[in-house]
Amino acid sequence: MPFQAEEYLNSALIPLGIVLSDAHKYHFSSFPFMPRIYLGLGSNIGDREAYLNSAVEHLAALATIDSCSPFYSTTPWGHTQQPDFLNAVASGTTALSPRDLLVRCQEIEHALGRVRTIPNGPRTIDID
Numbered sequence: 001m002p003f004q005a006e007e008y009l010n011s012a013l014i015p016l017g018i019v020l021s022d023a024h025k026y027h028f029s030s031f032p033f034m035p036r037i038y039l040g041l042g043s044n045i046g047d048r049e050a051y052l053n054s055a056v057e058h059l060a061a062l063a064t065i066d067s068c069s070p071f072y073s074t075t076p077w078g079h080t081q082q083p084d085f086l087n088a089v090a091s092g093t094t095a096l097s098p099r100d101l102l103v104r105c106q107e108i109e110h111a112l113g114r115v116r117t118i119p120n121g122p123r124t125i126d127i128d
Contacts, residue, residue, distance in 0.1 A: 037063060044123065067090070082121065
């Protein structure tokens, strides 16, 4: 079963009395802690390792990234006629709300040349 981001975020926010549809109303720096984040990174166009490293550097500007997994290669799914992906997971903490974090991750993807043409298609970088 594919990862369900909304279900995961709700499971993290509901104990705080927040539902995902209302999360954009909160600025998490007002909480007594900074929420832990886990971001999946993937690239299958160009210098995949350089794109992953650059994404982690960009993420460090909006979150405290305290660990990153080793890079690993995976075969594509969905649209399978494309190069293999190089993937990693970065974790840390941030004061951004889930919605603000999503927007900033999409800005990083755009800055690193991500073009959304086909669902599950090739990409310079993907941050989830």
